[in-house]
Amino acid sequence: GAGVSQSPRYKVAKRGQDVALRCDPISGHVSLFWYQQALGQGPEFLTYFQNEAQLDKSGLPSDRFFAERPEGSVSTLKIQRTQQEDSAVYLCASSSLSGGLRSGANVLTFGAGSRLTVL
Amino acid sequence: GQQLNQSPQSMFIQEGEDVSMNCTSSSIFNTWLWYKQDPGEGPVLLIALYKAGELTSNGRLTAQFGITRKDSFLNISASIPSDVGIYFCAGPGTQGGSEKLVFGKGMKLTVNP
Numbered sequence: 001g002a003g004v005s006q007s008p009r010y011k012v013a014k015r016g017q018d019v020a021l022r023c024d025p026i027s028g029h030v031s032l033f034w035y036q037q038a039l040g041q042g043p044e045f046l047t048y049f050q051n052e053a054q055l056d057k058s059g060l061p062s063d064r065f066f067a068e069r070p071e072g073s074v075s076t077l078k079i080q081r082t083q084q085e086d087s088a089v090y091l092c093a094s095s096s097l098s099g100g101l102r103s104g105a106n107v108l109t110f111g112a113g114s115r116l117t118v119l
Numbered sequence: 120g121q122q123l124n125q126s127p128q129s130m131f132i133q134e135g136e137d138v139s140m141n142c143t144s145s146s147i148f149n150t151w152l153w154y155k156q157d158p159g160e161g162p163v164l165l166i167a168l169y170k171a172g173e174l175t176s177n178g179r180l181t182a183q184f185g186i187t188r189k190d191s192f193l194n195i196s197a198s199i200p201s202d203v204g205i206y207f208c209a210g211p212g213t214q215g216g217s218e219k220l221v222f223g224k225g226m227k228l229t230v231n232p
Contacts, residue, residue: 004161033219040224040225041224041225042123042207042209042222042223042224042225043162043207043220043222044222045212045219045220045221048219056219059219091161091162093161107164107167108164108220110160110161110162110163111161112159112160112161113159113160113161
């Protein structure tokens with residue numbers, strides 16, 4: 001597609017529920033990133049894929065968070081047993097560069113995000 | 120971990136005024152990026168800086184990469200209502216590789232017509 005598409009745009013979950021957030025990156029983009037943006041804060045890195053390989057998951061806040069990109073295109077961020085502190089906007093971004101910022105500006109194209117509210 | 124400190128946190132200006140914002144880092148960066156985020160949207164890249172001392176313009180936007188490599192500023196001249204939004208500085212994370220970006224907390228700009 002023309003841009004990064006995320007779904008759902010809004011999700012309300014009861015505490016303890018599992019949620020799955022989907023990201024459709026720009027077609028052909030090698031790199032895919034997930035970020036978490038709390039209210040009034042900047043995005044914070046969660047995890048990074050190059051094709052289907054998850055090369056960095058250092059930002060995932062707990063083992064309740066899991067991300068996958070099995071065929072190197074669409075990615076899913078899953079949060080198990082959601083807690084109130086998980087409430088945030090989850091942003092997905094993709095890039096055509098495989099070397100990240102080491103090969104120049106990694107021009108990330110962000111999706112509009114999925115806003116998760118945990119009650 | 121790395122931290123980016125943006126200031127000011129918010130600004131209220133009249134249409135036509137100039138505005139400046141800056142960002143400082145606790146560590147040296149080799150790339151500085153400035154993004155803008157509109158409500159309900161993801162951040163969009165405005166300007167990228169790659170060299171210490173570099174001054175780059177994009178229309179009414181001008182950004183500079185500080186000589187110490189620990190700071191950057193963004194200036195918007197002759198502001199218009201569509202400049203409203205949140206502006207973020209960002210740079211490469213040094214932990215776990217440089218693929219990820221570290222963002223500041225943002226500067227919320229309001230432009231009164």
